[in-house]
Amino acid sequence: MQCSTPFVDVEKRGSDSSGDAIIDVEINSRAGTLVNKEVIGPKLSRAQIDAEIKTTKTIPLQEYPTGYPLQAAFQSSESSWSIYRGFSYLHARVILDLQDELRCLEENLEEIDLENEGEGRLRSRKDDLKFAKDQGIVSPRASLLDKIRTKLVSYDEILVKTRELNAFQRPSKRDYRSFRTWFWNKKPLSYELEEQFIKRKEDLVSLRHGREWSGFDGLIESCIQRVHCRLVQRIFATKELRDKTNDEHVHYYSQSRIEKLVGLIITLIIFILLVLPVVAMYKLTSVGDRNSTFDAVGILVVFTLLFSAAMSLLTKAKRHELFAASAAYCAVLVVFISNFSNDGSRQSG
Structure with missing residues (x-):
């Protein structure tokens, strides 16, 4: 089978004793998609192949023996709970x-x-x-x-x-509280000295990579967890995550889905911070007197402060990035004020 587009890699999957199909998969260097080049053996439909690919096996936490196996399974089941001594x-x-x-x-x-x-x-x-x-x-x-x-x-x-x-991150208060609560309830270790490491909070490090909005993500995830609704849990947790445990007090959520919700919320906040001051300043500058211009400048100052606060709370922007973004936001509002003032003066003239 000839293709007009170039291919840069070929992955061959051989058949096993069960007689599964042998599929030669080529990677399209342009589109980055997988193309089935040739199927040898029993022909499978695309739906059957997709269903086979989606079939995964998750070992629930309750199937691990109590002790270090259970604790290791719990700490490796979620990056938030990968908390260890730094010594x-x-x-x-x-x-x-x-x-x-x-x-x-x-x-x-x-x-x-x-x-x-x-x-x-x-x-x-x-x-x-x-x-x-x-x-x-x-x-x-x-x-x-x-x-x-x-x-x-x-x-x-x-x-x-x-x-x-x-340079490792310290566990957040939320992650440490969750880990400490599980440790207290399950008590996987029997010796008092071996379980003392969890109490050395100042010496604990987390293997979790920090996300851009880790604090805000945690707040949103906490709000989702407080909503005791199966629909919400199904939306923000995949089947593999739900199968990790049958404990009603332990919940796993998809980070990618949480980040999408957070991105939507932040986009809405940015939209509000851009639209509201423009509308308010347009209403004030349309009057055309001196006091309305000063009121518009006051609105500019207030919304610039709100924008800076939103950036510092919702993101992990560095100081120079915060200064640059605030200056750009203020400059945009100043341009709007000058344009509205010029339009008002022309109309009055």
């Missing part, structure tokens, strides 16, 4: 210990260099190794530098890993 104190202790070891090695190196001050061995590594070989010993300087190299590699690796660990 920042132990990282600091190891770094300080290596730091002092390197300090001692540094002092030893300085002593060896002072002993050989004025000799040619300090100016040539080759001469230093040759002198030690002639003496039938290993060069103290070379041996010490080898130890320093090993310690420095370990020190640098731990420093870099600690910096990366400090």
